[in-house]
Amino acid sequence: MSDGAIAYYSRMLDEHALSEAACWTVIEPIGEPITIETVAQRLGAEPADIRERPWTAAYDEPGDVQVVHLAQAGAAVVMVEVNGFQGKAQIERLSEEARVHSAYWNVNAVSSLSCAAYGQLLVAFEGLFPDQRHGIDICALDEELDPLYVALHALHDDEGDSLWAVMMAIVERRTGIRFDEEWLSEDCPAILLPQTRRHRKAIEHGGFFDPELEAALWLASSTAYQAFTHDLVELLVEVGELADEPEIQPILECLAAEGPVGDQRYQPLEQFAARTGDDFENTSIAMPVRTSRTWRRMHAAWALQHALVPPAHTPRAVHSLLALRLILGDQWLPVRNRLRRHLLRTP
Template identity: 35%
Template sequence: MADDDVAWYQRLLDAQPDLVDFPWCWTAVQPLTKPVSVAEVARRLGGDPANIEERAGWDFEEPDGTLHLQQVGPAVVMCQTAGWEGVRDEALRWLSDGTSVHSSWWSDANGRSFLCYAAFGLVLTRLEYLDDDQASGEQPTALDEDRTPLRDDPGYPAQLAFVERRTGIRLDPAFLDQPHATVVIRTPIPDDPRPPGTHGSADPDLAAMFLLADESTQRSALRWALDLLADEQDLRSEPAVRSVLDALAQHWPTGEDLSRQMNALRARLNNEVNASPGMSPERWRHFNRMRAAEAFAATVTGSRGRSYPPDTLWYAQQAFQQRWPTIRAELWRRARHQRG
């Protein structure tokens, strides 16, 4: 049963809390028309097979691009700490040449995750979570039947159970400690041209229309959407939220103090999510509220320089949920209206 699989992975993660506290990627590569080996996976991702070494365990502060690999029958499994080669489109295309690839990545720090399926050099389906209603890829619906029993479970154990359901390969807890092949990518596959941030890749049309608008139009459109979120998610009483809304009337919100206030608000709301019962309506309410706060935080210019407005749109989309198509249409209209 799927529920039994989820419970199995929940026990595994409970015993390995670092796997949740740090970004982590788990990938299964299965041969279709070409054999696959540890050396071949390393080569395809820009590593040198000659530099593969046997290593037990791993270090969550290891060099970027460190791959942990193991041959499992005809397949190869791969995991990365603080890396995500297994869910990069560029890497998936090379990795899936003559193979089938399923991969799960998550980052608990910002509540994000990805599930990917690729075959024959094509990224067929990309999900941001099991209940994602805006899947992307060459065949966005390819995973729908298999994910249906798990759609209402947003947790990481369900993602791992889903990968096992698709591949028949279970993440063996012994793999976490036993010696296995390890290699550091020295010449990673370069990124495709893409916009910075997240929303531009998810909705390039709206991001392009938004960035063509002048600054005043951008701020006005964001203020309209954030004003709705402040009421919908009961955030208007938060001083940092009021500061963002007040500032957007004239300029971009800025300042280290405001950044710290927003970070503190995000942390508090994230704690409320974690403290609520899993899969409960209460948990989803807290989750949407946290996403709304992140939309406000994304508008604030801190030590890293100017904000990138489409990032605000990505978090707002998560918070608005079913209302997003209507909100998106109005944002597009406001940005387009500037040019008549």
């Protein structure tokens, strides 16, 4: 994306007081054009309830009422919410027969960048933590995220672009639709969504990035899981370039001796993972981020820790798989198939 797009959104957010709390959502139909009336219905409102309202309407309504402004943008529909979050909360429903991108932030610096299609969440993450992703295709936005990493690295110096502006520029880059500043100068169609509105059952998802692989992981026998873990660890050491680290050789020896997951001999991994995290924070970041050696090492070390000293609430290496998926990007599929073979049931 261009620096001009980021600068445009930075200025617009500041000049129109949108940097505090807003949600910008673009709904692109797959097939026939979508209308603002259809979007209103998906949100639980009636088309007859659409009224022209000012952009300040959100601050004029009672606290339990959310205002969603809607605008037609060619075959697509855009949603703008001042101090709202329906684009984020209902992204899967909005993506029925459509692709949806949504950027959200609030006064507490909580934020989200998300993408869904055909009623399924592809990827979502907190803007401040773009590596902590969930969805069924966590690398769906990879090609657009480098400016976000740059902005995050500049935060500690109080420099760089607004994260919210970068997220909006990512949505524009993905959809080709710009937030038209002229929309803010006039009343636009909007709906009110009170807490008592007609609710539709939410589309449920498990937040997995690879449901089939993760299910097989949970259901694997102890023997299969041991073989899987051994291979996973070797892969993480390789892709993270960790083999020469003093903590790693004893770990590999323990694993070769069939030391069980959770063995005390794996405990040094906690400090090792923390050290690689510090290394990443204290060095300039390479772009694209996947080429950054410190970034890869940080994620590989963290994944090793979670594979061999897993937290009680996730005793299997689900989070380690997610980290490996992030590191590998387009190279994930053959590795995924290699790991999956350990979990195949045998007669």
